[in-house]
Amino acid sequence: MPQIQIYDTTLRDGAQGEGVNFSLEDKVLIAHRLDELGFDYVEGGYPLSNPKDAEFFQRIAARPFKHARVCAFGMTRRRGVKPADDIGMKALLDSQAPVITIVGKTSDFHVNEVLSVSLEENLSMIRDTVAYLCGEGREVIYDAEHFFDGWKANSDYAAKTIQAASEAGASIIVMCDTNGGTMPEEVATITREASSKIDKPLGIHTHNDCDLAIANSLAAIDAGASQVQGTINGLGERCGNADLISVVANLALKKQGYQVLHDRGVAHLAELSRYVYEIANMHFRVNQPFVGPSAFAHKGGMHVHAVNKVASSYEHIDPAQVGNERRVLVSELSGRSNIIALATKMNMQDDKDLMDRVLQQVVDLENRGYQFEAAEASFELLVRKLAGTHTPHFELVQYHTSVVSRGGEPVTEATIKLIVNDQLRHEVAEGDGPVNALDAALRKALNGLFPTLNKMHLVDYKVRVINSDAATAASVRVVIESRDESDTWGTVGVHENVIEASWQALVDSIEYKLCKEDT
Ligand SMILES: CC(=O)SCCNC(=O)CCNC(=O)[C@H](O)C(C)(C)COP(=O)(O)OP(=O)(O)OC[C@H]1O[C@@H](n2cnc3c(N)ncnc32)[C@H](O)[C@@H]1OP(=O)(O)O
Numbered sequence: 463m464p465q466i467q468i469y470d471t472t473l474r475d476g477a478q479g480e481g482v483n484f485s486l487e488d489k490v491l492i493a494h495r496l497d498e499l500g501f502d503y504v505e506g507g508y509p510l511s512n513p514k515d516a517e518f519f520q521r522i523a524a525r526p527f528k529h530a531r532v533c534a535f536g537m538t539r540r541r542g543v544k545p546a547d548d549i550g551m552k553a554l555l556d557s558q559a560p561v562i563t564i565v566g567k568t569s570d571f572h573v574n575e576v577l578s579v580s581l582e583e584n585l586s587m588i589r590d591t592v593a594y595l596c597g598e599g600r601e602v603i604y605d606a607e608h609f610f611d612g613w614k615a616n617s618d619y620a621a622k623t624i625q626a627a628s629e630a631g632a633s634i635i636v637m638c639d640t641n642g643g644t645m646p647e648e649v650a651t652i653t654r655e656a657s658s659k660i661d662k663p664l665g666i667h668t669h670n671d672c673d674l675a676i677a678n679s680l681a682a683i684d685a686g687a688s689q690v691q692g693t694i695n696g697l698g699e700r701c702g703n704a705d706l707i708s709v710v711a712n713l714a715l716k717k718q719g720y721q722v723l724h725d726r727g728v729a730h731l732a733e734l735s736r737y738v739y740e741i742a743n744m745h746f747r748v749n750q751p752f753v754g755p756s757a758f759a760h761k762g763g764m765h766v767h768a769v770n771k772v773a774s775s776y777e778h779i780d781p782a783q784v785g786n787e788r789r790v791l792v793s794e795l796s797g798r799s800n801i802i803a804l805a806t807k808m809n810m811q812d813d814k815d816l817m818d819r820v821l822q823q824v825v826d827l828e829n830r831g832y833q834f835e836a837a838e839a840s841f842e843l844l845v846r847k848l849a850g851t852h853t854p855h856f857e858l859v860q861y862h863t864s865v866v867s868r869g870g871e872p873v874t875e876a877t878i879k880l881i882v883n884d885q886l887r888h889e890v891a892e893g894d895g896p897v898n899a900l901d902a903a904l905r906k907a908l909n910g911l912f913p914t915l916n917k918m919h920l921v922d923y924k925v926r927v928i929n930s931d932a933a934t935a936a937s938v939r940v941v942i943e944s945r946d947e948s949d950t951w952g953t954v955g956v957h958e959n960v961i962e963a964s965w966q967a968l969v970d971s972i973e974y975k976l977c978k979e980d981t
Pocket residue numbers: 475478508510511512537538539540541565566567576577587607640699
């Protein structure tokens with residue numbers, strides 16, 4: 463079975479994506495995670511570009527990878543300069559990286575119009591650079607920039623560029639669809655043509671400008687490429703690079719005959735994807751294939767009915783194969799099967815009368831603007847309340863919020879009166895806004911009695927107007943996402959008053975946490 467090398471460039475090409483900015487610490491953490499999961503190459507950055515990228519390689523040298531080879535990225539020598547005198551070469555060698563990835567021009571158009579050198583000088587730049595770095599004992603991977611565009615425009619010249627790199631000692635020639643505009647059938651044809659021109663293996667590096675980066679990567683592999691470059695979650699310049707999460711999952715689970723990473727790596731793809739989003743401080747792409755929270759989320763009543771009988775009826779793989787999980791969503795599109803599937807977690811699925819009442823209540827509440835898809839914790843509390851098994855941990859007597867501005871920064875305050883364990887608790891707190899102040903006052907009133915609340919915090923707060931034609935009398939829906947050390951959960955509140963809607967979602971969030979601790 464051919465082994466396909468997985469080359470990650472999240473830390474270099476991924477960092478070229480808009481809004482992506484990794485600290486040195488972030489880069490080191492991600493790099494080690496990739497190594498643990500069996501990635502073959504990890505490109506750490508461009509040492510000439512900035513001190514952070516240069517330092518990255520020192521950090522990896524101090525704590526080397528177990529499996530992966532670390533690569534430093536750079537371009538061919540500058541025009542008219544000997545490699546030994548080129549500051550780019552010096553930075554690459556100083557990085558001590560055992561692998562150096564060199565990008566060079568393939569397209570005569572780019573050589574003439576962008577680099578502004580003769581076609582011959584570009585060939586010398588490629589040859590000299592690769593030979594010099596190989597002579598210094600490094601493995602050199604050659605990234606042929608604008609490879610497919612160059613090949614279509616002038617295949618003779620494009621072939622000469624990769625022959626120069628190959629003959630100078632590059633270990634692999636990587637065909638780059640730099641502008642992301644190539645179609646899969648062109649990738650396949652050109653890969654076959656290119657492989658007849660050199661006796662080195664080929665790799666593929668694609669961009670997603672036509673939403674074809676993954677298809678193009680797979681097309682090249684089917685046509686004989688043995689390395690695929692890409693990034694976690696498809697981060698990268700413009701529309702991004704090929705998403706290695708999907709590339710790996712497709713190679714390991716959908717296509718026959720390829721070996722990638724090792725089993726442990728494939729089963730941890732969901733975790734890896736979320737880890738990188740978390741470190742990059744980006745939101746998950748909910749419908750991201752294989753690993754997104756919605757990738758195996760079933761909403762339509764007929765789907766859930768079938769999945770409850772045979773999971774494969776609406777799932778192309780078992781979600782556990784990539785470390786994801788099946789979810790059943792509750793909404794106005796639900797049938798009894800959705801409710802039963804969720805109530806199974808609470809062991810209440812056999813109470814048919816209860817299931818009917820829950821379904822009725824969900825449909826009524828959704829009609830009033832509630833949504834339970836992102837508020838599974840509110841749904842669980844609803845089921846417990848209808849079943850008569852929920853004992854609230856506290857009871858509201860009253861809350862009050864105020865915002866006072868005397869021309870400067872407004873001061874927001876909340877007071878709260880609660881009955882907890884038959885005692886009246888009365889607390890006041892300030893906050894950035896009314897919801898933050900309410901949250902602070904509520905915690906003040908409860909923390910002493912329920913210390914586990916210290917471990918929970920709100921991670922997201924969303925407000926949405928749900929019947930906008932009613933102008934200021936419109937209802938709003940508030941969805942709060944909360945987290946503790948092990949779980950994330952969503953709660954919902956709906957009211958004409960945003961504070962009351964927030965309060966409902968806040969109370970559900972805290973009640974859910976306390977119920978979780980009771981069981
Ligand atoms: C397809 C890719 O993604 S390649 C990677 C792209 N990534 C980045 O550019 C991020 C890191 N880059 C950087 O930090 C900077 O661009 C540096 C340090 C590399 C260079 O900075 P500067 O010297 O200020 O040059 P600048 O970025 O303005 O322009 C690029 C220069 O490289 C030259 N160049 C471009 N490609 C190549 C190449 N393959 N070989 C040699 N020179 C090249 C250009 O002609 C230009 O030089 P010129 O101004 O003498 O014509």
